[in-house]
Amino acid sequence: MSDVAPQSLPPAAPKPLRMVLVVACALLDADGRVLIAKRPEGKALAGLWEFPGGKLEAGERPEAALIRELHEELGITVKEACLAPLTFASHAYDDFHLLMPLYVCRRWDGFVSAREGQELKWVAPARLRDYPMPPADEPLIPHLIALQA
Numbered sequence: 001m002s003d004v005a006p007q008s009l010p011p012a013a014p015k016p017l018r019m020v021l022v023v024a025c026a027l028l029d030a031d032g033r034v035l036i037a038k039r040p041e042g043k044a045l046a047g048l049w050e051f052p053g054g055k056l057e058a059g060e061r062p063e064a065a066l067i068r069e070l071h072e073e074l075g076i077t078v079k080e081a082c083l084a085p086l087t088f089a090s091h092a093y094d095d096f097h098l099l100m101p102l103y104v105c106r107r108w109d110g111f112v113s114a115r116e117g118q119e120l121k122w123v124a125p126a127r128l129r130d131y132p133m134p135p136a137d138e139p140l141i142p143h144l145i146a147l148q149a
């Protein structure tokens, strides 16, 4: 038996934070309804309803990324001047931290269509809670409801 005290292990280094920047948009129609899209099977958080948008590419400005995503996902053309910042989500997922500015857009060119086979729905902000959304999105809902006031 050694009389040497067991060495205490150094405290585990904190897990490096992986920050993921995603831009999202609440498209609003003339009746104040907001567009949500169902995340397709096979993607993280599949089956949950989200705001259209996605990750920034390297060197891309947030507004340019959002305009690109809205075109890729919905086939619409949005002018940067028609994107108004509303609020943002800051949410710790298990494996990354999501920082997600949410813009509002009421004007675009073209017709909204599901370019990626995703299910789309126009929903009154007060009904958004009827649709399961990623946990990061839940604090955004009151901001959309407040827009109607």
Ligand SMILES: Nc1nc2c([nH]c(=O)n2[C@@H]2O[C@H](COP(=O)(O)OP(=O)(O)OP(=O)(O)O)[C@@H](O)[C@H]2O)c(=O)[nH]1
Binding pocket: 022, 023, 024, 043, 044, 045, 049, 050, 051, 052, 053, 054, 055, 056, 069, 098, 134, 135, 136, 137
């Ligand atoms: N677009 C969008 N992403 C969201 C929302 N809420 C939320 O937690 N996210 C998360 O943000 C990340 C965005 O990923 P994404 O898969 O949409 O990115 P993307 O459009 O660039 O697609 P890709 O990675 O397949 O190319 C996912 O981890 C997603 O779960 C939301 O309302 N809209």
Ligand SMILES: [Mg+2]
Binding pocket: 052, 053, 054, 055, 069
């Ligand atoms: Mg996306």
